[in-house]
Amino acid sequence: MxxxxxxxxxxxxxxxxxAAAAAEVREAAAAAGVTLQEIVPGAETVLVVAARAGDLxxxxxxxxxxxxxxxxxxGHGPEGAxxxxxxxxxxxxxxxxxxxxxxxxxxxxAHSGARLRGAFSGFAPGFCYLEGLPDALRVPxxxxxxxxxxxxxxxxxxxxxxxxxxxxxxxxxxLGHTDTVIWDSRREPPALLRPGTVVTFRPVx
Amino acid sequence: xxxDRPNDACGRLEVIAAGxxxxxxxxxxxxxxxxGVPPSGAADAASHRLANRLVGNDETDATLExxxxxxxxxxxxxxxxxxxxxxxxxxxxxxAGRPAPLYAPVAVRPGDVVELGTPAxxxxxxxxxxxxxxxxxxxxxxxxxxxxxxxxxxLTAGDTxxxxxxxxxxxxxxxxxxxxxxxxxGTTALAVVAGPRDDRLGPGGWERLxxxxxxxxxxxxxIGVRLDGPALATVAGELPPxxxxxxxxxxxxxxxxxxxLTDHPVTGGYPVVAVLADDExxxxxxxxxxxxxxxxxxxxxxxxxxxxxxx
Numbered sequence: 227m228x229x230x231x232x233x234x235x236x237x238x239x240x241x242x243x244x245a246a247a248a249a250e251v252r253e254a255a256a257a258a259g260v261t262l263q264e265i266v267p268g269a270e271t272v273l274v275v276a277a278r279a280g281d282l283x284x285x286x287x288x289x290x291x292x293x294x295x296x297x298x299x300x301g302h303g304p305e306g307a308x309x310x311x312x313x314x315x316x317x318x319x320x321x322x323x324x325x326x327x328x329x330x331x332x333x334x335x336a337h338s339g340a341r342l343r344g345a346f347s348g349f350a351p352g353f354c355y356l357e358g359l360p361d362a363l364r365v366p367x368x369x370x371x372x373x374x375x376x377x378x379x380x381x382x383x384x385x386x387x388x389x390x391x392x393x394x395x396x397x398x399x400x401l402g403h404t405d406t407v408i409w410d411s412r413r414e415p416p417a418l419l420r421p422g423t424v425v426t427f428r429p430v431x
Numbered sequence: 432x433x434x435d436r437p438n439d440a441c442g443r444l445e446v447i448a449a450g451x452x453x454x455x456x457x458x459x460x461x462x463x464x465x466x467g468v469p470p471s472g473a474a475d476a477a478s479h480r481l482a483n484r485l486v487g488n489d490e491t492d493a494t495l496e497x498x499x500x501x502x503x504x505x506x507x508x509x510x511x512x513x514x515x516x517x518x519x520x521x522x523x524x525x526x527a528g529r530p531a532p533l534y535a536p537v538a539v540r541p542g543d544v545v546e547l548g549t550p551a552x553x554x555x556x557x558x559x560x561x562x563x564x565x566x567x568x569x570x571x572x573x574x575x576x577x578x579x580x581x582x583x584x585x586l587t588a589g590d591t592x593x594x595x596x597x598x599x600x601x602x603x604x605x606x607x608x609x610x611x612x613x614x615x616x617g618t619t620a621l622a623v624v625a626g627p628r629d630d631r632l633g634p635g636g637w638e639r640l641x642x643x644x645x646x647x648x649x650x651x652x653x654i655g656v657r658l659d660g661p662a663l664a665t666v667a668g669e670l671p672p673x674x675x676x677x678x679x680x681x682x683x684x685x686x687x688x689x690x691x692l693t694d695h696p697v698t699g700g701y702p703v704v705a706v707l708a709d710d711e712x713x714x715x716x717x718x719x720x721x722x723x724x725x726x727x728x729x730x731x732x733x734x735x736x737x738x739x740x741x742x
Contacts, residue, residue, distance in 0.1 A: 230627035233707070233708075264461060268673030270671045273464075347467035347697065350579060351463075352466060391467075420466055421465055
């Protein structure tokens with residue numbers, strides 16, 4: 227774990243497994259009696275934001291040097307597992323089949339056969355980058371983003387999959403669609419998919 | 432007070448003009464960044480808090496954040512006379528057609544119009560009304576988040592905004608506040624410490640960040656203050672996305688720094704080379720007008736980095 231200062235009361239922790247490190251940060255904060263403002267996993271980091279510099283110092287003193295060096299264990303965190311029913315009828319399904327050489331059925335099998343995990347969020351409320359795609363399914367983003375991607379679109383780009391929580395512009399390649407509500411600000415927590423959540427997709431007709 | 436019109440009992444504001452941009456703001460919705468939700472909240476939180484204190488509200492009550500003044504509202508409904516207070520950028524204030532003091536509680540009767548002129552300096556003014564602005568909350572906050580679209584939409588003429596029940600007594604602890612804050616004339620100096628990716632600045636980059644007089648671009652908004660000036664070189668492209676704090680000074684590939692305010696994206700792939708030193712610096716950044724000059728100055732040493740953590 228390497229620690230980079232991110233202001234007087236925040237630090238960016240460089241770790242191998244950010245979701246696991248985030249869970250360890252929560253445990254260390256509880257042990258130190260520190261309330262953190264934010265714990266934000268990134269692709270290779272966890273940002274920790276405290277209210278005061280002293281809180282950050284106390285937290286870091288409690289945090290094991292090896293935090294985030296092992297993948298998330300089953301005992302870590304309340305993020306749970308989610309299975310989403312997907313209709314694989316997306317506008318980019320055929321093109322992804324060609325780009326990867328897997329064909330449509332191969333893409334569906336590879337995507338629905340993967341056990342994914344929420345890595346980090348960004349772009350829009352509830353938009354969670356899911357990691358764990360097979361390498362064979364890696365495709366670049368669209369050269370030009372679509373002006374509008376519908377809510378529930380199940381998409382892939384680079385090493386990630388995601389489900390669009392609401393209608394936004396977007397450049398990921400759309401494989402299908404789920405009717406499950408991904409983001410609801412009246413729900414607690416509002417985001418269905420969060421860093422650490424285990425996610426699988428099930429094809430439905 | 433009639434039972435079938437409960438809202439009128441608490442009064443409301445009718446928006447006659449919203450100015451350039453006016454939003455409802457409180458202290459935002461921190462704690463949801465891992466779900467992709469920006470902190471949002473008053474860009475100049477110190478001025479927001481002060482406005483609330485002046486009218487006896489809690490600091491968490493919602494105020495109106497006006498950009499370059501121009502806001503005109505009428506107190507309507509069946510509620511009582513109320514105190515209002517204007518803080519932040521010193522927009523000339525008129526109540527019922529008469530000039531009224533800034534940074535002080537001012538009585539407003541039902542039917543009175545409250546009018547903000549254009550501030551001579553600074554950018555964002557905060558109008559607190561006793562009882563608070565009672566717009567619908569989302570994720571525990573009434574703040575408008577212009578990046579993610581959470582919270583109430585920005586105000587437009589013709590809107591009606593409900594007000595909360597005013598504090599029981601004139602609970603104000605302050606009669607008149609010092610007029611510090613709210614943005615100055617001339618060059619704004621922002622205190623910074625080194626950011627997590629200061630090593631992404633090319634040779635001499637840190638010195639140039641501090642030595643350059645930057646100009647705030649007209650594309651600045653609640654997401655961030657965009658700066659124009661000679662491009663800074665950064666080392667090799669994008670980073671894997673990582674968490675970003677309010678006050679982060681990020682350098683995109685074009686080399687023109689962006690100072691993130693409260694509606695900033697929660698994760699980003701461009702290096703954060705510096706971070707504003709404290710809340711006061713964030714409040715100062717929130718008051719920078721487009722076209723205004725900006726300089727960064729180093730605020731003492733950032734906490735020492737060592738193999739065992741921080742000292």
